[in-house]
Amino acid sequence: MSSFLPRVGILESRIASGARSAQSAKRKRWTCPQCQLKGVQQRRGVVALDSTKQQFRKPDRRKSLRTKATLSPFDEHLPADGAVKDWVELKNAAKPSRPSDSQLASQAPEKWDGMMGSIGQDGLNPGGTNEIDELAEARKPPRHYLPDRPKMDYQVGVETALRTKDPELLLQAMVDALTDLDYIHSIPGPTFTEILTLLDPELFIADLRDIHQKISENTQQWLGLAPLKQILNDFSYTFEKIIMARRQTGQELSLNDYRIRLKCAAAVGSIGLARSIWVKMKSSNTILDTQCYNYLLEATVLNRHYLPESRRRERVLPFTLKWRKLRASTGLSEKAIRNQYIPSQSFRVGPGGITDQVNAVFREMLFTESLPNEETFVRLIEGYGREGDMDGVFQILQNLWNVPKILPADYSGVKQLPKDSPIYPSGRLLGAVAHVFGINNRVPQAMQLVDLISRGYGIEISAKIWALFLEWAFILSKGRHHREGKQVGAREGQMREGTVTEIWNTMISPPYNITPTIPMYDFIVKQYGRHGSAWTDYMVHYMVEGAQLLGPQRVALLGALLELTKAEDLAKRGKYPFSLRNLERRVEVLELLRRRNHKTVRKWVDLFLRRNFKSDYNEIPRLISQLEWCVPDHIKYTIEDVGTIEFSVREPEHHLSDEQRFEWYRAQALKNRTLIERILEDVGDYDPIEEELSRTSV
Numbered sequence: 001m002s003s004f005l006p007r008v009g010i011l012e013s014r015i016a017s018g019a020r021s022a023q024s025a026k027r028k029r030w031t032c033p034q035c036q037l038k039g040v041q042q043r044r045g046v047v048a049l050d051s052t053k054q055q056f057r058k059p060d061r062r063k064s065l066r067t068k069a070t071l072s073p074f075d076e077h078l079p080a081d082g083a084v085k086d087w088v089e090l091k092n093a094a095k096p097s098r099p100s101d102s103q104l105a106s107q108a109p110e111k112w113d114g115m116m117g118s119i120g121q122d123g124l125n126p127g128g129t130n131e132i133d134e135l136a137e138a139r140k141p142p143r144h145y146l147p148d149r150p151k152m153d154y155q156v157g158v159e160t161a162l163r164t165k166d167p168e169l170l171l172q173a174m175v176d177a178l179t180d181l182d183y184i185h186s187i188p189g190p191t192f193t194e195i196l197t198l199l200d201p202e203l204f205i206a207d208l209r210d211i212h213q214k215i216s217e218n219t220q221q222w223l224g225l226a227p228l229k230q231i232l233n234d235f236s237y238t239f240e241k242i243i244m245a246r247r248q249t250g251q252e253l254s255l256n257d258y259r260i261r262l263k264c265a266a267a268v269g270s271i272g273l274a275r276s277i278w279v280k281m282k283s284s285n286t287i288l289d290t291q292c293y294n295y296l297l298e299a300t301v302l303n304r305h306y307l308p309e310s311r312r313r314e315r316v317l318p319f320t321l322k323w324r325k326l327r328a329s330t331g332l333s334e335k336a337i338r339n340q341y342i343p344s345q346s347f348r349v350g351p352g353g354i355t356d357q358v359n360a361v362f363r364e365m366l367f368t369e370s371l372p373n374e375e376t377f378v379r380l381i382e383g384y385g386r387e388g389d390m391d392g393v394f395q396i397l398q399n400l401w402n403v404p405k406i407l408p409a410d411y412s413g414v415k416q417l418p419k420d421s422p423i424y425p426s427g428r429l430l431g432a433v434a435h436v437f438g439i440n441n442r443v444p445q446a447m448q449l450v451d452l453i454s455r456g457y458g459i460e461i462s463a464k465i466w467a468l469f470l471e472w473a474f475i476l477s478k479g480r481h482h483r484e485g486k487q488v489g490a491r492e493g494q495m496r497e498g499t500v501t502e503i504w505n506t507m508i509s510p511p512y513n514i515t516p517t518i519p520m521y522d523f524i525v526k527q528y529g530r531h532g533s534a535w536t537d538y539m540v541h542y543m544v545e546g547a548q549l550l551g552p553q554r555v556a557l558l559g560a561l562l563e564l565t566k567a568e569d570l571a572k573r574g575k576y577p578f579s580l581r582n583l584e585r586r587v588e589v590l591e592l593l594r595r596r597n598h599k600t601v602r603k604w605v606d607l608f609l610r611r612n613f614k615s616d617y618n619e620i621p622r623l624i625s626q627l628e629w630c631v632p633d634h635i636k637y638t639i640e641d642v643g644t645i646e647f648s649v650r651e652p653e654h655h656l657s658d659e660q661r662f663e664w665y666r667a668q669a670l671k672n673r674t675l676i677e678r679i680l681e682d683v684g685d686y687d688p689i690e691e692e693l694s695r696t697s698v
Contacts, residue, residue, distance in 0.1 A: 151176045155183065160577070162194060167203050169579035170195060175238065178245050185249035192246060196260040199242075201267035205235050207589045207689060209267075209306055214519050215596055217308045223595055229307055232268040239264050240273075255286055262295035269306050274299035290373060293365040297379035300357050301386070303346055310346035314439045315475070316388040317492060325350045349387045358383035373422035378432045385436030393436060401425060401456075403449060414456030425457050427465070434465045438472030441493025446472075447503075463514050466507045473499045474523040478530075500527045517692045518597040521546030522604075529607040533614055540623055543608065547601045547627055550594070553688045557590040558676050561669040586689075591665070593688055601630040609637040624649065 157173030160166070174195065177183055187195070212220070212228040220227065243261060247253065253261075258281050265274035274296055281288065304310045313320065325348070347354040358380055365372060377396050384392040397403035400423055402415040417424050430450050437446030447469060454461050477495040504524050507514045521542055528539035564583040570576035605627060613620070617639070624631050628649065636646045669676060 154180070158195070161579070162191070162198070164578055165198065166579050166582065167198050167200065168581035168585065170198050171204075171238070172579070172581070174199075174242050178241060181245065181249050184245050185251060187246075189251070189254060192251075193254060193256045193260075196242075196257055199239060199260075201235065201239070201264045205231060205267060208592070210692075211589070211592055211596055213306070213311065214522075214600075219596075219599055220308075223599065225592070232270075232306065236264055236268045236270065236273060252284065253286075255289065255292075258286055259289070259292055259295070262292055262299070266295045266298040266302065269299065269302045269304055271299050271303040288368060288370065290365070290370045290376065293361060293370055294373070294375045294379065297358055297361055297376065297383070300354065300361065301347075301379050301382045305346060307346070314386070316386070316440045321349050321388060324348055324353075347386060353387055354383050355387045355389055355392070371422060374425060374429060377423065378428050381429075381432050381436055385432075385440060388440060390440060390442075397433075397449070401453065403452060407448075407452075414453065417457075425453055425459060427459060427462055430454060430459060430461060430465055431468070434468040438468055441476060443469060443472050443476060443493070443495065443499075461512060463517065463520075466503075466512070466514050467517075467520055469503050470500060470507075470520055470523045473503050474527060477527070497527070497531070500524055515691070516546070518546055518549055518600055519692070521549075522600050525604050526607065529604070529611075533611060533617075536608075536611065536613070536617065537619075539608060540619065543601070543604045544623070544626055546604075547630060550597060550601065550630075553590070553594050553597065555676060555679050556688050557587070557594055558665065558669040558672070560587045560590050561666050562673060562676060565666065565670065589689055593692065598630060601627065602632070605631050609635065611637075613637065613639045615639055615641045 152173060154173040154177040157169055158177070161170035161173060208231055209228065212225075215223075215225070239261075243253070243257070258277065261277050262274055265271075265277060278296055281292070349355070362372070362376070362380060365376070377400060381393050381396055384390070384396075394405045398405070400415070401417075402413070404411065430453060433449050433453070434446050437443065437449070450461060450465065453459065473495060476493050477497050477499050500523055504516075504520075506512070508516065525539060525542050525546065528535045528542065560583065564580070564587055567576050567578075567580055567583055571580060608623070609620075620637065624635065631649055633650055634646070634648050636644065638644050
């Protein structure tokens with residue numbers, strides 16, 4: 001084969017098949033300099049072999065546009081004419097009946113990323129149903145999820161993990177067992193269901209997913225964190241490989257197995273994965289139940305919800321609704337979306353949009369005589385709200401719980417239901433109401449309805465619901481300027497500037513008595529930060545108050561490191577029966593939480609120092625001394641009638657790697673071991689993860 005064929009790719013090589021046209025040296029350069037800087041590999045054309053003559057064929061631009069419009073790849077930085085298009089062309093081209101395992105293993109991660117978020121005309125990538133089998137057959141461990149380690153005795157590992165309820169040890173053992181299909185086949189059906197139940201996605205990705213919700217893309221890059229999309233993809237990829245290894249042995253999956261698979265698809269927010277599982281359930285004549293439909297509704301409503309490009313643009317406005325209708329046919333890139341404030345295509349509106357999709361699932365649910373419950377109607381409320389169908393939301397609230405749109409003078413209260421009723425409300429309904437009315441610019445009405453449902457059914461309003469109130473009050477009280485202010489409906493639901501403070505004072509007062517977290521402090525600090533110098537004292541007060549939460553979080557991290565060190569000593573002597581990975585994961589989550597909150601406080605300091613201070617303001621040195629561990633290395637601020645003041649607080653930071661930071665914290669924990677243990681006894685059961693992430697779910 002000539003040197004030309006490897007350069008043009010697999011599909012073009014088949015078309016060329018040994019023929020080559022005369023080309024100049026300049027034309028051999030297949031990518032222009034600008035595209036090279038962007039990392040794009042753009043094909044300028046392929047050589048077509050004709051029976052009589054050789055000619056240079058130009059690419060079909062209309063076909064390229066159709067490919068861009070229907071694929072909508074999950075990976076935003078993936079070039080539309082690059083890897084995704086190559087995958088489509090490769091799949092449509094003539095090829096052997098089944099690729100080799102080595103070929104599938106090399107292509108599986110990239111294909112999986114594309115399938116996880118691809119949305120066709122009906123919400124599912126055509127062909128994605130069969131792709132999942134081929135991807136799972138490639139026996140290659142995921143790229144980023146599991147650390148490099150020697151293989152274990154997986155049979156003993158599975159038995160130990162099931163006995164001790166250790167999900168981390170079980171995951172490692174099952175990954176090592178993937179090459180032994182005889183052992184996978186020998187696992188009894190109930191035992192395999194128990195294995196999948198213990199591999200609950202909430203135990204592996206829920207904490208990281210919640211922490212990343214308050215981390216922007218820039219902060220993620222500054223902290224050197226793995227993207228959340230990568231974490232979610234790797235977990236679902238590993239989980240599905242275990243499932244497909246079981247199916248390769250000829251064993252059929254039970255209803256509980258399929259239900260757990262749907263739960264995994266909903267947890268990572270992938271409608272493509274959920275619908276491919278759904279098609280297989282129907283083809284295997286599995287009887288579907290209510291929970292299966294609920295997981296499919298959740299995956300439909302929360303498709304790509306956890307990704308940064310989706311969660312930042314949820315507000316329902318005429319401008320965003322227009323672009324959600326148009327983007328499916330225009331094939332706009334993510335860069336164009338960011339530049340034009342256009343919402344990402346996590347869902348569509350109008351014909352075939354999210355409302356039609358959830359209604360179709362609900363109709364099928366009723367047709368199969370599956371009884372809907374409170375979670376079912378919560379997902380319907382979320383689906384209607386994302387498309388701005390508030391009449392549909394009020395219809396559900398009125399018919400099920402007697403919650404009216406406008407309270408009449410003779411209102412008799414909410415509908416009385418027994419505690420064991422399948423539609424009895426919970427904190428899930430309160431969270432859905434707070435979120436849906438928030439994104440539809442109706443925060444006052446959201447607070448009124450949440451309070452009504454809470455009092456009528458005796459449900460506690462959790463800290464996460466108050467965080468939603470603060471977030472949307474902060475967004476709606478922001479001034480709209482320049483291009484954003486010219487968008488249609490941009491000032492809809494505009495609130496006055498003091499709304500965040502009013503909600504804050506209500507939240508921390510009886511009967512609610514909510515203890516704020518650092519993400520909550522972030523809203524009120526930034527609210528005072530965008531006001532004039534008259535509000536400087538208020539800003540400083542909340543900055544110092546919020547920064548005090550970093551101390552207990554750091555002590556909790558050092559305490560977890562001490563516990564890990566003790567477990568490692570016991571493991572060396574063979575006296576620790578559990579997996580060390582559980583303790584390591586807790587340390588990782590605590591460290592990520594601490595770094596995120598530390599970065600948040602540092603942003604407050606940067607915002608504070610950018611103000612123009614009056615000449616009589618002399619509190620800056622005291623603030624810097626109180627927040628010394630959060631201030632930048634070099635301080636610079638301006639005082640009216642004085643000028644700019646600059647000085648260095650410390651030597652420039654030496655950025656440590658993850659391993660170096662881990663060892664430094666371990667050394668600090670061992671050095672201050674007695675003090676840390678005494679502090680942990682004083683604080684009692686305080687757990688930063690429980691305080692910020694694991695309260696009543698929304």
